[in-house]
Structure formats: structure tokens, C-alpha cells
Amino acid sequence: xxSFRKRTVQKPIRGTRTSPHTAQVITSSGNPYLDxxxxxxxxxxxxxxxxxxxxxxxxxxxxxxxxAEGVLSKHEIFLGSLDDIPAEMLRRLPRPLTDxxxxxxxxxEQAGSGGAENGLRIAWRxxxxxxxxxxxxxxxxxxxxxLMEQMDSMMLYYxxxxxxxxxxxxxxxxxxEEFSKSSSPSLEQxxxxxxxxxxxxxxxxxxxxxxxxxxxxxxxxAANNNNNINNNNxxxxxxxxxxxxxxxxxxxxxxxxxNPRYGGLxxxxxxxxxxxxxxxxxKKNLCRVCLTSVGSPLWYDENFGEDLIKFLTxxxxxxxxxxxVCLITMPMHLIAKYDASxxxxxxxxxxxxxxxxxxxxxxxxxxxxxxxxSGLLHLHKMSALNTLAVHMPDTTDLAFKLRRxxxxxxxxxLPPELQESPKPDNCSAGRLLSSNSNATVSLDF
Amino acid sequence: xATSVLLACGLNEQKLPGFxxxxxxxxxxxxxxxxxxxxxxxxxxxxxxxxxxxxHHYQHYFxxxxxxxxxxxxxxxxxxGVIDVLSDMAGEGLTSKWLxxxxxxxxxxxxxEDIRVQVESNYSSRNSYTVLIDNLSILFNLGAxxxxxxxxxxxxxxxxxxxxxxxxITKLSNSDIYQLTDNNVAKLGQVRIxxxxxxxxxxxxxxxxxxxxxxxxxxxxxxxxxxxxxxYKVNDRNVKVFTPGEIGVKV
Numbered sequence: 194x195x196s197f198r199k200r201t202v203q204k205p206i207r208g209t210r211t212s213p214h215t216a217q218v219i220t221s222s223g224n225p226y227l228d229x230x231x232x233x234x235x236x237x238x239x240x241x242x243x244x245x246x247x248x249x250x251x252x253x254x255x256x257x258x259x260x261a262e263g264v265l266s267k268h269e270i271f272l273g274s275l276d277d278i279p280a281e282m283l284r285r286l287p288r289p290l291t292d293x294x295x296x297x298x299x300x301x302e303q304a305g306s307g308g309a310e311n312g313l314r315i316a317w318r319x320x321x322x323x324x325x326x327x328x329x330x331x332x333x334x335x336x337x338x339x340l341m342e343q344m345d346s347m348m349l350y351y352x353x354x355x356x357x358x359x360x361x362x363x364x365x366x367x368x369x370e371e372f373s374k375s376s377s378p379s380l381e382q383x384x385x386x387x388x389x390x391x392x393x394x395x396x397x398x399x400x401x402x403x404x405x406x407x408x409x410x411x412x413x414x415a416a417n418n419n420n421n422i423n424n425n426n427x428x429x430x431x432x433x434x435x436x437x438x439x440x441x442x443x444x445x446x447x448x449x450x451x452n453p454r455y456g457g458l459x460x461x462x463x464x465x466x467x468x469x470x471x472x473x474x475x476k477k478n479l480c481r482v483c484l485t486s487v488g489s490p491l492w493y494d495e496n497f498g499e500d501l502i503k504f505l506t507x508x509x510x511x512x513x514x515x516x517x518v519c520l521i522t523m524p525m526h527l528i529a530k531y532d533a534s535x536x537x538x539x540x541x542x543x544x545x546x547x548x549x550x551x552x553x554x555x556x557x558x559x560x561x562x563x564x565x566x567s568g569l570l571h572l573h574k575m576s577a578l579n580t581l582a583v584h585m586p587d588t589t590d591l592a593f594k595l596r597r598x599x600x601x602x603x604x605x606x607l608p609p610e611l612q613e614s615p616k617p618d619n620c621s622a623g624r625l626l627s628s629n630s631n632a633t634v635s636l637d638f
Numbered sequence: 639x640a641t642s643v644l645l646a647c648g649l650n651e652q653k654l655p656g657f658x659x660x661x662x663x664x665x666x667x668x669x670x671x672x673x674x675x676x677x678x679x680x681x682x683x684x685x686x687x688x689x690x691x692x693x694h695h696y697q698h699y700f701x702x703x704x705x706x707x708x709x710x711x712x713x714x715x716x717x718x719g720v721i722d723v724l725s726d727m728a729g730e731g732l733t734s735k736w737l738x739x740x741x742x743x744x745x746x747x748x749x750x751e752d753i754r755v756q757v758e759s760n761y762s763s764r765n766s767y768t769v770l771i772d773n774l775s776i777l778f779n780l781g782a783x784x785x786x787x788x789x790x791x792x793x794x795x796x797x798x799x800x801x802x803x804x805x806x807i808t809k810l811s812n813s814d815i816y817q818l819t820d821n822n823v824a825k826l827g828q829v830r831i832x833x834x835x836x837x838x839x840x841x842x843x844x845x846x847x848x849x850x851x852x853x854x855x856x857x858x859x860x861x862x863x864x865x866x867x868x869x870y871k872v873n874d875r876n877v878k879v880f881t882p883g884e885i886g887v888k889v
Contacts, residue, residue, distance in 0.1 A: 460732060503781060506776060
């Protein structure tokens with residue numbers, strides 16, 4: 194007998210890898226720039242909160258990246274929203290780039306930022322220093338996407354998706370609808386039931402998504418066939434959830450929330466996460482939970498704050514207990530107006546809190562210092578989950594720009610001042626950089 | 639690994655004060671303190687420890703412990719007891735006993751009862767016993783009132799007074815929001831550790847500040863107490879402590 198034992202290494206879950214810094218299993222958020230900021234990707238069991246900008250444009254883009262990455266990595270997807278139509282949102286996921294396209298894009302980026310002809314002629318030694326936009330370093334996991342184009346409907350068809358939009362339908366009605374869907378494009382029919390607000394959809398269509406709308410109209414009938422297939426897929430999921438809901442009503446679940454919507458949503462998430470394939474340590478599959486516009490006015494009632502905090506606490510317990518990651522978008526500016534004390538409470542219950550401060554509609558939109566960017570990205574929280582220390586990015590002064598094809602996050606830097614400004618004191622950008630430090634208070638160290 | 643921070647807090651001794659409270663300001667993570675204390679208690683032979691997981695799962699403490707050089711799994715079921723409220727809630731969903739409130743018992747009453755059962759079954763066979771509660775603000779999130787949380791802490795403080803060598807360590811996040819509860823709970827004990835953020839902003843070499851207040855002698859008329867302020871930095875495998883002024887901006 195020898196003491197030799199064959200080393201058996203478990204295969205990692207698709208679309209995940211072990212972080213060399215924290216030894217945690219991480220997965221891509223879908224956006225390679227965001228991955229670099231948060232230390233390679235989202236750790237398993239973590240919740241990432243994206244605080245929406247006023248027009249809800251940019252947070253939705255990040256949510257789409259998150260979902261698209263899940264589809265490509267063949268993860269299970271749960272998408273819940275009251276403000277958006279989940280099926281519509283899934284249909285508009287960005288198209289993944291091929292390896293060749295990614296390579297070409299990266300080459301173009303490198304050429305654009307550090308080409309020989311654009312290099313410095315006077316202080317040429319600075320050419321040897323790392324680029325200011327060093328966030329361009331590519332992550333080893335994750336894919337690149339083109340926001341201009343939509344994902345192939347066949348890809349979506351094979352994706353395991355569960356959607357929640359609080360549509361309380363009886364099983365008979367759902368089955369009846371299934372038959373009726375074969376004759377008409379039901380994606381247009383779905384929103385009429387609960388009538389989610391159209392303005393959000395309109396806001397979503399701004400920026401890079403404007404062309405999506407036009408292209409969707411052009412595709413017309415050709416796309417309808419695919420949508421029907423896709424809807425059959427999602428409606429089958431709906432039948433499952435409705436059947437489980439009826440089972441739950443037989444057991445008379447206790448009233449944990451004042452607002453039954455929270456209970457319904459949490460119940461659906463927990464039922465999905467209890468699946469064998471997501472048991473922690475099994476390394477079979479990963480579940481991506483995406484909830485958009487949680488805490489929007491559609492969720493308001495008398496006990497809004499209490500219910501929301503309780504919901505997030507229970508969600509945190511569920512997500513951390515299995516192979517899953519969660520991305521939530523929230524209109525934090527509205528929540529802060531409702532009750533300012535809710536903001537730190539919410540941030541305490543998530544692992545990453547990222548605020549997107551858009552320049553749209555503000556005076557900064559036309560300010561020459563900010564003309565390159567669409568807004569600022571504030572990292573409010575990064576917590577150490579299953580480890581001791583948390584990854585700290587090189588800088589917390591970050592800005593984002595929404596280009597036609599992609600969403601870029603990079604270090605915020607002011608443009609060089611090539612001419613004398615008449616009022617140097619008036620530069621609000623300078624003030625912005627020193628906003629973290631309080632001039633009146635002495636340094637702590 | 640974590641000796642310096644425990645030395646600074648005065649928690650590196652075998653016999654700890656009866657009640658210790660850790661207050662955590664908003665947007666500051668003081669979980670490392672729980673991991674440091676847990677490691678120190680587990681290393682003492684025949685010292686029992688009970689951890690009540692409200693903020694993180696047990697798995698988090700295991701992983702953080704491995705980083706600090708100890709393995710909680712070796713001690714679990716022997717000197718380490720775990721009440722994993724989060725895992726229970728995740729596993730049982732909305733029918734979990736922590737949400738259902740059977741027999742009209744409140745969440746905090748139920749928790750005190752569970753802690754009492756654990757203490758009574760283990761205390762007699764141990765030299766000392768430590769109860770770690772991470773963290774009280776989750777009780778608020780789950781619907782407990784200020785009065786209930788206050789009563790919960792008072793029950794635990796009474797438990798510590800009843801028995802020698804029994805220590806209760808509580809942690810409360812968002813102490814600036816729950817200021818009243820935070821002060822009241824801190825008054826129950828002899829040591830209060832405040833985890834504060836740097837007011838001057840983010841600094842790469844320092845994560846935050848620890849303000850340690852310790853009551854030395856509580857006489858009839860006067861109370862003698864000490865205050866100490868240290869800066870800390872949580873690294874991958876250790877926690878470093880600096881005195882204010884030791885670290886500066888390198889130009």
C-alpha cells in the first residue's frame with residue numbers, strides 16, 4: 194500500500210475563478226471595468242447595490258451587463274422588478290463580442306491612448322509611466338458586450354431564467370395565455386396587467402439604447418417569432434411559480450411583511466436558491482439574482498422602511514447561504530428623501546454600494562472639465578466577505594462614460610489647462626476633488 | 639496576527655470584563671474585531687465560546703479565522719458553539735422560527751432563551767465562557783423594538799453578573815443612528831470600543847480609528863475611566879495598530 198492519493202480537483206463553476214488576492218470564488222459583474230474596480234469580480238454570496246441616477250439610465254445598463262454575463266456563462270438567472278418589464282429587459286440584453294472583435298477593440302483602445310504619434314514630445318519620459326486610464330486592464334473572467342446590438346434570441350431561449358413582476362395570475366389564466374401567445378406577440382401584452390410606469394422605460398431608452406429601439410422596430414415580424422419562443426420559456430417558469438404560490442397558501446405562511454409583494458418576491462428567490470445545484474460547496478452552478486428599482490415609489494406603503502430593511506436582511510441571509518450573487522438597483526435619492534436614515538441601513542446590508550451620479554440635467558453636463566464623462570462613480574462601501582481585508586482600488590476618484598457600444602469606468606482626471614483661465618477660484622472640479630476632505634477638520638493621522 | 643489590536647483594546651487577557659460593547663459607526667466595518675476576539679478565546683484551553691451569527695454566516699468567521707491562523711471547525715461542537723440565525727432564516731425561509739414568533743415570544747426573548755440553554759449546558763465544564771453577538775442592529779432590522787433590544791442586552795448583562803468568568807461581547811452597527819440604544823447598552827459594561835471612520839477622508843494606510851473607553855473603578859460618587867485612541871489597518875492576514883501621529887502623509 195502506498196500513501197499516494199490521486200489529487201482530485203473540483204471543476205470551478207462556469208464563469209467563476211478563485212481570486213489570488215482573497216482566495217474567494219469570484220464571478221464577473223459583466224462589465225470588465227467594474228470588475229477591475231471591485232477587485233476582479235463579485236465574490237460568491239455577495240450583494241452589489243447600484244444606486245440609481247435620477248434618470249435611471251446608467252444603473253439599468255449595469256444590470257443588463259450583469260444579466261448578459263449570466264446568460265453567456267449559463268448561470269441561472271432571477272430577474273425581478275416592479276418598474277420594468279422583466280421579459281422586455283431580457284430581450285434587450287447586449288450582444289457579446291467575439292474573441293476577434295474583443296481583440297480588435299483592445300488594440301484600438303491601446304492605439305488611441307498611447308500611440309507613437311500621439312505620444313508626448315516635451316515630457317516624453319512620462320510615456321513610460323502607466324496610463325491614467327489603467328482601469329483598462331482586462332479581467333480574466335467575463336465577456337465584452339456591444340450595447341448597440343441585442344443578444345441573439347436563441348441564446349436567451351436556452352438561458353434558465355425566472356422572472357418576477359408581481360403578476361398574481363391564477364394557474365388557469367396562465368395556461369390559457371400560453372395558448373393565446375402562439376398567435377400574437379405577447380411581450381406587448383404583458384405590461385397591461387400591472388401597468389408598470391412607461392416613463393422608466395422611456396428613460397431607459399436614452400443614451401446608447403436609442404438605436405436599440407429603432408432596430409427593434411425594424412426587425413418587426415422577424416423578431417416576433419423568436420419572442421414567442423422566448424415567452425413560452427418564461428411563461429413556463431411563471432406556471433411553476435404560480436403553482437408553488439398556491440402550495441404556499443395552503444400552508445398559511447406567516448405575515449412577515451406588511452406589504453405582500455416583499456413576501457412574494459422573497460419566497461420566489463428562496464425557492465430558486467434552495468435548488469440542489471446552488472448548495473454552497475457543490476460547485477455545480479451559480480444563480481444570479483437581479484432586482485431593479487427596489488424601493489421605488491411602486492413599493493411605497495405605510496411600513497415601507499421597515500419592510501424594505503427586513504427584506505434586504507432576509508435576502509442577504511439567502512444569498513450568502515448558497516452559490517449566488519445579487520445585483521440590486523435602487524433609487525437612493527428617492528429613498529433618502531423618504532427617510533434619510535434608511536440609506537446607511539441599506540448600505541450596511543450590502544457588500545458593495547456603488548453610486549452613479551449622472552451629469553445629465555445638472556450644470557456639470559456642459560462644464561468643460563466634465564465633457565469627457567457621463568457622471569461620477571462613488572464607491573460607498575466595499576466589505577470583506579469571507580475574508581479579513583477588503584480590496585481597495587488604486588483610487589476612489591472614478592468617473593464613467595456611456596459610449597455607444599460600452600459603459601466605461603475609469604480614473605477621474607481633469608483635462609490639462611492649456612490656457613489661462615480668467616477665474617481660477619471658480620473651478621468647481623477642483624472643489625469636487627477635495628470634497629472628501631474637510632478643510633476645517635485637522636487630519637486624523 | 640491580531641495581538642496588537644487586542645492589546646490595545648485590553649482584550650488579550652484570559653479573564654475578560656463581564657460586558658464589552660463594540661459600537662460601529664455607519665459605513666465602517668468592525669467585523670475584524672469579532673474575528674480577532676474569537677481567535678483569542680479559542681486559543682485558550684478549556685475556554686468556551688458561543689457566537690451568535692446575525693450579520694455574517696458561520697462560514698465567514700471560519701474563512702476570516704483561517705486568515706488569522708486558526709481553524710474554527712476544529713473547535714466547533716467542543717469549545718465553540720454557534721447560533722447561526724442567518725443560516726436558519728435562509729434554510730427555512732419565511733417559516734423560520736426567528737420570524738414566526740411561536741408562543742407569542744419575541745425574537746429577542748427567543749434568542750436569550752437559546753443563549754441561556756447553550757450557556758447552561760457548557761458553562762460548568764469550562765474555565766471561562768464568552769458570548770459573542772454580531773450584531774445587534776440586525777435585530778432592529780428583523781422588527782425588534784428599541785425596548786426589546788435594550789431588554790435583551792440587560793438580560794445578557796445579568797447573565798454575566800450571575801456567573802464568574804462569563805463575558806458577553808456585543809456589537810452594534812450604525813451606532814450614529816441608534817445612538818440612544820448604543821449609549822444605553824454601553825453603560826451596561828466596563829469596556830466600550832468605538833470603531834470610527836477617518837473624518838479627513840480615505841487614507842490608504844489607515845482604515846479607521848478605535849476609541850477604547852474602559853471603566854477602571856466605579857465608586858459611589860466618582861467613576862474612573864480611561865480613554866485610548868488608536869488607528870488601525872486591516873491587512874490580508876493581520877491587523878496593525880498605530881498611535882495617532884505615527885503615520886503621516888509621505889511627500
